[in-house]
Each structure stands twice: as structure tokens, then as C-alpha cells.
Amino acid sequence: MARIVVIGAGMGGLAAAARLATVGHKVTLCEAAPTHGGMLGWYERDGFRFDTGPTLLTLPAVYRDLMLKTGRTRLEDEVELRSVDPGSAHLLPDGTRVTLANASxxxxxxxxxxxxxxxxxxxxxxxxxxxxxxxxxxxxxxxxxxxxxxxxxxxxxxxxxARRGLLARAxxxxxxxxxxxxxxxxxxxxxxxxxxxxxxxxxxxxxxxxxxxxxxQSFGVWYVTGGLRALADAVLRRCQARRVDLRFGTRVEQVVTGGSLGEERATGVLLADGSVLDADVVIDNRAPTGVTGAPGRFTLLLALRGERPDGVPHRTVVHAPDRADELDALFGRAPRPCEQPTLQLLRPDDATLAPAGHEAAVVTVTVPPQGPVDWTDPARVSAYADAVLTHALRAAPELGDRLLWRHARTPADTAAETGAPGGSVPPPSLPGADGAFLAPPNTDALPGLFHVGGGTHPGGGLARVGMSATVVAGLVGTP
Structure with missing residues (x-):
């Protein structure tokens, strides 16, 4: 039995802790924040509740495997999982509307x-x-x-x-x-x-x-009743059932090393109070440092008067009318918020998210991170919320008359709550481009130290974060 310290109670840290405790390791999880979930945050006001991070799940088999391997229960025994159909509705740049089926x-x-x-x-x-x-x-x-x-x-x-032959260019x-x-x-x-x-x-x-x-489009998109925060709660319960020592409000300052010269390894962590927690293995779920410039998300939470109309798609994508302007705004020399961006309007059919007779909706937009744009400026945030809402109303004009209140969240909020540099969102790992889009490995040059979560192999996205935990648990092995 190894003594394992997991740094961070994001989904990667929670899943790795549950897997390793299940096979007999003594696992302690230290989280600086007072709660769990990492990017799967939560906002509540006046009886309305919203996910502040990801809202939909792909490849639920990753979390089915986690529940089965750590407790012999089905994912569906822990949360209510629903297929989203249609998968998405789209308002295309020329005004054309098209609705695409889920998993077909x-x-x-x-x-x-x-x-x-x-x-x-x-x-x-x-x-x-x-x-x-x-x-x-x-x-x-x-x-x-x-x-x-x-x-x-x-x-x-x-x-x-599409074309093959000597003259075909990939x-x-x-x-x-x-x-x-x-x-x-x-x-x-x-x-x-x-x-x-x-x-x-x-x-x-x-x-x-x-x-x-x-x-x-092959395997589908899924929704968890109560929002994806309910999935984070389910994984936390599994950690508790496997007797993971959960320490919230416990900041880790650095990884402690020991051993003879040339054979140093991770031997524990130094806590903010000056104490040292000894360990045979350390697993770091914190956001990677030094990653700057990657875009983040602007999220607009909408509290709506009246019930959600029948037949409204769960997810509507409103596409930017000017592709060149959007790409320049995000990736040009002077990043700026795009006034008419590609956005997702999410309207789950979930009565648990709002008071009876009302609806909760979320708009998400990819934007430059905190730094190139000052997302702490209230006037900038308010003005951009106006622009985003106006753009979203192209797809659903009735929302304007039903709006009770709105709440904007920016990359600055993400950075403050998760430690992600600039509030950036980690992308998935991709082959090609001479390895430029591969996430860093889960192992470290320092023996005994491993990395888990969206900032490491196989990259960002809730399913891949769960896969990262599976890989790390396999690398650590059984007692």
C-alpha cells in the first residue's frame, strides 16, 4: 500500500483518487478551495442554478467505467443521464437554420x-x-x-x-x-x-x-439532470465511500523531494501552514503553469420568466456572420472580444434548475483570456454581455421579453476559481503538426510525481480528463 497525495479536487484528481483508493492505496486529497469539481463550477441565485463550466458530456463510457471499477454500480445508478436529441440546432452565417440529430x-x-x-x-x-x-x-x-x-x-x-495519388496533397x-x-x-x-x-x-x-x-455525431451527446455538477458530486461520493482523506481549504505550496544525489524523487508536499505531508507518490491535478494566451470562455447565465417552451432544442449554435473578423479577434495580433461571435445557447429541459414556472439558460462564447483583455473591467463585461445577448436573440428572440436577470462570468473568474492561467480552457490532445498539439505526458522527470487533468495527456474536455485519471492510476499500479 502506497501513501498517495493528490493535489486538487478537479475531476481528474477525484477520479484518480477514487481509482487508487479502490485498489488499496492510502489516498489523501488536498484542495485549496472549499469545494470540489474544478472547472465544474456552480452558480445559484433566487432559486436558479447554473453550471459555470462544461454543460454536456461526450463518451459517458469513461465515467461508466469509473463507477463500475470503483463501486460496481452503473453511472445511471448515480446520476440521471439523458441523450440530447436533437444534438444541436444551428443558425448559420447566411441565416440558414438546420437541426442535426444526436448519434446518427x-x-x-x-x-x-x-x-x-x-x-x-x-x-x-x-x-x-x-x-x-x-x-x-x-x-x-x-x-x-x-x-x-x-x-x-x-x-x-x-x-x-479525399483524393489519393502522387499529386494529392494532404x-x-x-x-x-x-x-x-x-x-x-x-x-x-x-x-x-x-x-x-x-x-x-x-x-x-x-x-x-x-x-x-x-x-x-456518431456516439452522441449526453446531459446529466441537475447539471454536470451532479456528476462531480457523484465522483466525490465515490471518493468518500473509498475512504479517501479529503482535505478542503488545504493549499499545497510545493512538492517535496528527497533521496540521494542523482536519485531524487517526490516524497511529499509542503502545505501552506508549513507542515509536510509525506507520500510515496504525488499526483498533481493543478492547472499547468506557464500556459498563456490560450482563449477562455465568457458565460452569460440567464434567468428567464415563464416555462421553457416545448420543442426548444437543448443546444443552439449561432455562428459568426464574419469568419475573418472572429478569427482575427481571437487569434490576431491584438486579441479582442468579437462583437458577433460563434456562441452556444443552452436550454436544458430540466425543472431542477429553476423555480417552478421558470427557465434557466446559458450562453457560452470563446474569448481571449484574462491578460490580453482586461475582464475585470465591469464596463467592458457589461458592454460585451449586451453584445452577446443581442447576437443570441437572433436565434431565440423571445428570450429578450422573458429576461429576469443575467449574470456574466469571464476568464478572470475562471482564473480566480481554478488557477487556470488567464482562465484558459485546455484543448484536447491532437496528432499531427509535429507534435505541437500534444498535451504533456502524465509522468514527470521527477520520479514519483504524476500529472492528471485537462492540462496533461490526453488533454482537455470532461471525457479526456476521466481518461487521464485512468492512465495515471495504471501508471501508479496496485500495491
Missing amino acids: LARVESALGAALGADAGVRWAAMLERGRGVWEATRRPLLEEPLPDDPSPLHRDPYVP PRTLADVARRELRDARLTALLDEYALRFGLDPERVPASLTWLPYME
């Missing part, structure tokens, strides 16, 4: 064909088929196994171009895929959104990102 490539192709022309549906489906090739080629080494000591095989993008970026294979500004907007939601520039990110729309 055939129905997605049919919907795009009906709205944009049969050729558009065929081209989108063909691109997703090549995204499937990326998924199959990289699923195990990129998601389920530790990053190899020699990651050079993952430096090459496995995306296969697309280098996601934007190349759109220009060469989709050839439609409306389809380009659909594809761009998968990059933008993680703060990635489609003009730079490798073509391999096509596995994200393939995965989402």
Missing part, C-alpha cells in the same frame, strides 16, 4: 442535404468518414494509453485526403479540409465550431481534429 450520421447527412443541398450532406459525411479513420488510428495511443516515450508517430497527422489544417473538401461557407462554419469551442484556430490546428465531429 445518416440523419445528420440527411438534414444537411435537405437544408444545404444533397451535395453538402454527402461532402460532410465523407469528411466524417475520414475523421473516423483518425479516431481508429489514434484512439488507443492518444486516449487510452500513456503518451509513449517516443511520441514521434503521433507527430504525423493520420487524416487521409490537408495540413482543419481550414484546409474545409476549403478543399467541404467547399461551402456554411459547412466551414459547422466545422470551425469544433475548433473554436476549445480555443483552437482552424487555420492552424491539424486536420486530425475531424475526429471530434465524427465522435460527437
Whole structure:
């Protein structure tokens, strides 16, 4: 039995702690904040409740496996999990509206064909088929196994171009895929959104990102009743059941090392009160330091008078009418908030989130982080909230008359609550681009120290954070 200290009660830290305690290790979890969940934050006011981080779940099998391996129960025994159907509705840059089914490539192709022309549906489906090739080629080494000591095989993008032959050029970026294979500004907007939601520039990110729309439209999107905070609560309960020593309000200042010269290893952690907590293994779930400039999220929480109308999609994406302006605002030399950005309007059919007869909705936008933009300026935040709400009303104009109040959250709030530099959101790990988009490994140069969470392999996103915990637990092993 090893003494293990986990730093941080984000979802990666909680999941790793539960797995390691289950196999017999003595696990202590130290969290500087008074509560758990990390990015899965929560805001409550006047009987309305909102997720302040991620709101939807992909690949729920990751958390089904966690619950089964740590307590022999189903995920559905711990939370109410619902498939989101339709998967998304879209207001495209030219004003076209299209609704896409959940977990059905055939129905997605049919919907795009009906709205944009049969050729558009065929081209989108063909691109997703090549995204499937990326998924199959990289699923195990990129998601389920530790990053190899020699990651050079993952430096090459496995995306296969539509045309083959000596003269065929493989697309280098996601934007190349759109220009060469989709050839439609409306389809380009659909594809761009998968990059933008993680703060990635489609003009730079490798073509391999096509596995994200393939995965989402093949395997589906899911919602947890009560919001994803309920999932964080379920994983916390599993830690408690496995007798993890949970210490909230306990800040770790640094990892302590020991051993002979040349054979140093992690031997514990130094706490803010000056005491040392000894350990055989230290697992760090804190946000990585030194990551600057990556975009964050602006979130607008909406308390709405009256019940949610029947038939309203859970997720509506309003696309930016000017792609060049949005990319310049996010990734140009002088980052700024885009006045008409790509945004998600989330309206869950969940009576637990609002007082009887009312509705809670959330708008999310990818924005520059705290630093390049001063998100602590109340006037700036208020003005941008006005712009975002006006843009969202293009898709749902009735919201304006029903608004009781709104609350804006910025990358500055994320930074203050989670420690993420600038409030940045970690992206998924991607093959290609000579390894530029691979997350750092879970191991460390210092023996006995491991890293877990969205800032490390296999990258950001709730499912990948859970995979990170699985990988780290496997690296530590059983007693």
C-alpha cells in the first residue's frame, strides 16, 4: 500500500483518487478551495442554478467505467443521464437554420442535404468518414494509453485526403479540409465550431481534429439532470465511500523531494501552514503553469420568466456572420472580444434548475483570456454581455421579453476559481503538426510525481480528463 497525495479536487484528481483508493492505496486529497469539481463550477441565485463550466458530456463510457471499477454500480445508478436529441440546432452565417440529430450520421447527412443541398450532406459525411479513420488510428495511443516515450508517430497527422495519388496533397489544417473538401461557407462554419469551442484556430490546428465531429455525431451527446455538477458530486461520493482523506481549504505550496544525489524523487508536499505531508507518490491535478494566451470562455447565465417552451432544442449554435473578423479577434495580433461571435445557447429541459414556472439558460462564447483583455473591467463585461445577448436573440428572440436577470462570468473568474492561467480552457490532445498539439505526458522527470487533468495527456474536455485519471492510476499500479 502506497501513501498517495493528490493535489486538487478537479475531476481528474477525484477520479484518480477514487481509482487508487479502490485498489488499496492510502489516498489523501488536498484542495485549496472549499469545494470540489474544478472547472465544474456552480452558480445559484433566487432559486436558479447554473453550471459555470462544461454543460454536456461526450463518451459517458469513461465515467461508466469509473463507477463500475470503483463501486460496481452503473453511472445511471448515480446520476440521471439523458441523450440530447436533437444534438444541436444551428443558425448559420447566411441565416440558414438546420437541426442535426444526436448519434446518427445518416440523419445528420440527411438534414444537411435537405437544408444545404444533397451535395453538402454527402461532402460532410465523407469528411466524417475520414475523421473516423483518425479516431481508429489514434484512439488507443492518444486516449487510452500513456503518451509513449517516443511520441514521434503521433507527430504525423493520420487524416487521409479525399483524393489519393502522387499529386494529392494532404490537408495540413482543419481550414484546409474545409476549403478543399467541404467547399461551402456554411459547412466551414459547422466545422470551425469544433475548433473554436476549445480555443483552437482552424487555420492552424491539424486536420486530425475531424475526429471530434465524427465522435460527437456518431456516439452522441449526453446531459446529466441537475447539471454536470451532479456528476462531480457523484465522483466525490465515490471518493468518500473509498475512504479517501479529503482535505478542503488545504493549499499545497510545493512538492517535496528527497533521496540521494542523482536519485531524487517526490516524497511529499509542503502545505501552506508549513507542515509536510509525506507520500510515496504525488499526483498533481493543478492547472499547468506557464500556459498563456490560450482563449477562455465568457458565460452569460440567464434567468428567464415563464416555462421553457416545448420543442426548444437543448443546444443552439449561432455562428459568426464574419469568419475573418472572429478569427482575427481571437487569434490576431491584438486579441479582442468579437462583437458577433460563434456562441452556444443552452436550454436544458430540466425543472431542477429553476423555480417552478421558470427557465434557466446559458450562453457560452470563446474569448481571449484574462491578460490580453482586461475582464475585470465591469464596463467592458457589461458592454460585451449586451453584445452577446443581442447576437443570441437572433436565434431565440423571445428570450429578450422573458429576461429576469443575467449574470456574466469571464476568464478572470475562471482564473480566480481554478488557477487556470488567464482562465484558459485546455484543448484536447491532437496528432499531427509535429507534435505541437500534444498535451504533456502524465509522468514527470521527477520520479514519483504524476500529472492528471485537462492540462496533461490526453488533454482537455470532461471525457479526456476521466481518461487521464485512468492512465495515471495504471501508471501508479496496485500495491
